[in-house]
Amino acid sequence: MPRDLFIDGVPELLMLRLLARKEMYGYELVSEISKRSNNVFTFGEGCIYPILHRLVRQKELSVRKDTVSGRSRRYYKLTKLGTKRLTTLETSWSNVSRGVESFGKELGHAT
Amino acid sequence: MQPENQIEAIRLELKRNGIKGNYAEDLIEEWKDHLASQIEELLHSGYDEDNAQRIAREKLGSPNSLAKAAKIQKEKSSWYDKYPLLASSISGLLIILLSLGSLAAAGFYLTNKQFAASTTTLATSLFNLLPWIIGLLWLTHQARQQLLNRKSFACSTTLACLFLCSSFLKIDHSISTNTYAQLSFGIGYFSFFSGSKVFVTLLLSLYFYIPNRIEQTTSH
Numbered sequence: 001m002p003r004d005l006f007i008d009g010v011p012e013l014l015m016l017r018l019l020a021r022k023e024m025y026g027y028e029l030v031s032e033i034s035k036r037s038n039n040v041f042t043f044g045e046g047c048i049y050p051i052l053h054r055l056v057r058q059k060e061l062s063v064r065k066d067t068v069s070g071r072s073r074r075y076y077k078l079t080k081l082g083t084k085r086l087t088t089l090e091t092s093w094s095n096v097s098r099g100v101e102s103f104g105k106e107l108g109h110a111t
Numbered sequence: 112m113q114p115e116n117q118i119e120a121i122r123l124e125l126k127r128n129g130i131k132g133n134y135a136e137d138l139i140e141e142w143k144d145h146l147a148s149q150i151e152e153l154l155h156s157g158y159d160e161d162n163a164q165r166i167a168r169e170k171l172g173s174p175n176s177l178a179k180a181a182k183i184q185k186e187k188s189s190w191y192d193k194y195p196l197l198a199s200s201i202s203g204l205l206i207i208l209l210s211l212g213s214l215a216a217a218g219f220y221l222t223n224k225q226f227a228a229s230t231t232t233l234a235t236s237l238f239n240l241l242p243w244i245i246g247l248l249w250l251t252h253q254a255r256q257q258l259l260n261r262k263s264f265a266c267s268t269t270l271a272c273l274f275l276c277s278s279f280l281k282i283d284h285s286i287s288t289n290t291y292a293q294l295s296f297g298i299g300y301f302s303f304f305s306g307s308k309v310f311v312t313l314l315l316s317l318y319f320y321i322p323n324r325i326e327q328t329t330s331h
Contacts, residue, residue: 026141027148044172045149049141050184053134057192071147072140 016086124174210242254319
């Protein structure tokens with residue numbers, strides 16, 4: 001399991017999941033995460049951009065620039081490498097979920 | 112605090128955390144767009160301007176937390192991404208050493224083998240192209256990665272042109288005989304051929320650098 005899964009692995013996983021469906025820009029991503037998670041994930045919205053830029057540097061995302069209403073906007077898309085990264089994170093996450101679930105069950109039997 | 116002041120505060124905080132160059136500017140552009148989009152949405156939902164700006168600022172995060180997030184993500188990057196100027200200088204130096212080394216080896220080989228003058232002339236021209244080709248690949252990589260800002264990139268292109276477009280292996284015609292040609296090693300003159308190499312180098316470097324920097328404008 002990657003050591004960073006609990007630090008920024010969750011926002012990264014959510015972003016990659018959304019970007020696997022379609023090309024999106026930052027604000028759109030944040031709004032979608034917030035809507036779909038019923039505001040469970042309340043990390044500082046601006047903090048997702050440094051993660052997006054790192055993923056671009058790692059070639060896991062590709063970026064396209066556009067100008068909308070006079071403002072510069074970047075649209076992100078998942079690359080082949082990003083799809084691999086998403087699979088890894090999905091596997092790690094389901095392992096964590098299974099681990100926590102089985103841990104809870106064990107405790108339930110003990111009491 | 113107005114959105115412009117918030118952006119200025121973020122810029123200062125980034126600087127304090129050692130985040131500068133393209134990375135900082137690109138992030139600031141994104142945060143600007145995020146703030147503006149959020150304010151627009153809140154105004155649309157019926158909030159007054161002051162409240163919309165306040166909520167948007169709070170949701171974006173404090174300048175300190177944003178700068179820290181940028182720093183953390185930068186630290187996760189490769190060494191090349193973290194110190195682009197230093198890394199490209201070192202890689203440039205290695206390219207020069209590699210080019211000179213390969214030319215020296217080629218020069219010794221040609222001298223020892225004592226080929227016919229015409230063969231030596233042809234081989235010399237081909238070997239003189241080696242540093243240029245290696246350098247072009249290096250420059251193209253720099254341009255595509257967009258790691259350096261404009262000034263640094265212009266500087267590395269100029270140095271590449273100065274170095275790579277010179278000839279290093281020279282045939283000394285004064286010593287050459289009918290059968291063999293004498294090779295010498297040193298920085299050659301700028302001929303028409305060197306000029307063409309400079310032209311192609313500049314063209315290719317701009318071709319790979321500029322499209323990434325130009326924003327595609329669409330009307331919305």
